[in-house]
Amino acid sequence: MTFRKTLFEALNQTGALIRRNFKRTITVSFKNKSSINLVTETDQAADRLIRGIILKAFPDHDLLTEESLPTEKRSAYKWIVDPLDGTTNFAHHFPQVGISIGLEYKGKIILGGVYDPFRDELFWAEKGRGAWMIHGGHHKHLSVSPTRSLSHSLLLTGFPYDRRERIDLYLSYVKAFMQHIQGIRRAGAAALDLCWVACGRVDGYWEWRLKPWDVSAGSLIVEEAGGRLSDFSGKKFSIYGEQTLATNGRIHRAMLREMQRLPR
Secondary structure (H helix, E strand, O other), rough: HHHHHHHHHHHHHHHHHHHHHHOOOOOOOOOOOOOOOEEEEHHHHHHHHHHHHHHHHHHOOEEEEEEEEOOOOOOOEEEEEEEEEHHHHOOOOOOEEEEEEEEEEEOOEEEEEEOOHHHHEEEEOOOOOOOOEEEEEEEEEEOOOOOOHHOOOOEEEEEOOOOOOHHHHHHHHHHHHHOOOOOOEOOOOHHHHHHHOOOOOOOOEEOOOOOOOHHHOOOOOOOOOEEEOOOOOOOOOOOOEEOOOOOOOHHHEEEEEHOOOOOO
16 A cells, blocks of 8 residues: 555545544543643544554554554654644534644655545645645645735734743734734644645744644645745754744745744
């Protein structure tokens, strides 16, 4: 089985699982005694499903997923998985969630897919071959927005789990950007936020302290759609870093200028 076929099978089967469970009573528990870091039975079932599909096709590959311990077989290939991105949304029956799967080869993401099971939109990209969305059986090539100024921009952001302790820091960024742009949205699913930059629905997105499973697939999709990623100082983006800035490329410098005036 090819990498791409495995990716699509895992995304589509997990999407069907999430849609089924969304209509049922959702049982919620909490990670690390946190009242805002949720996990549901569906997160765990989705994790098991994806792991099973990937390991059946590629039993020697490594896995890094949000909901289970990593496998370390010293493979050059590592699948990086968020089985249900947007758990808080899901737990509240807010239909904005995604499944994110990235494939890392020798430290570089070479394939990634993010599936929105409620809009039936599957975003995917392969290194050097562009980014695409599959909807209704049709493939659409993705391209970032043409917006060139902050004053004409719509941005997305999110807030990490330590937001109660660092609320003033995170809101200082919202306040700074609100003075220059048309609007800010907070949708609550980082993988989809990145895909919405890639397909031109928004012009830029920033967030602190995301995990590799949040951004591995979406970052490749943004890059292959013509966008740009960095940290908040303009340094090279890493899926293992603590700062994510993703834009259409045209407003990237302007966003960095605002960020460099702010505390970090």
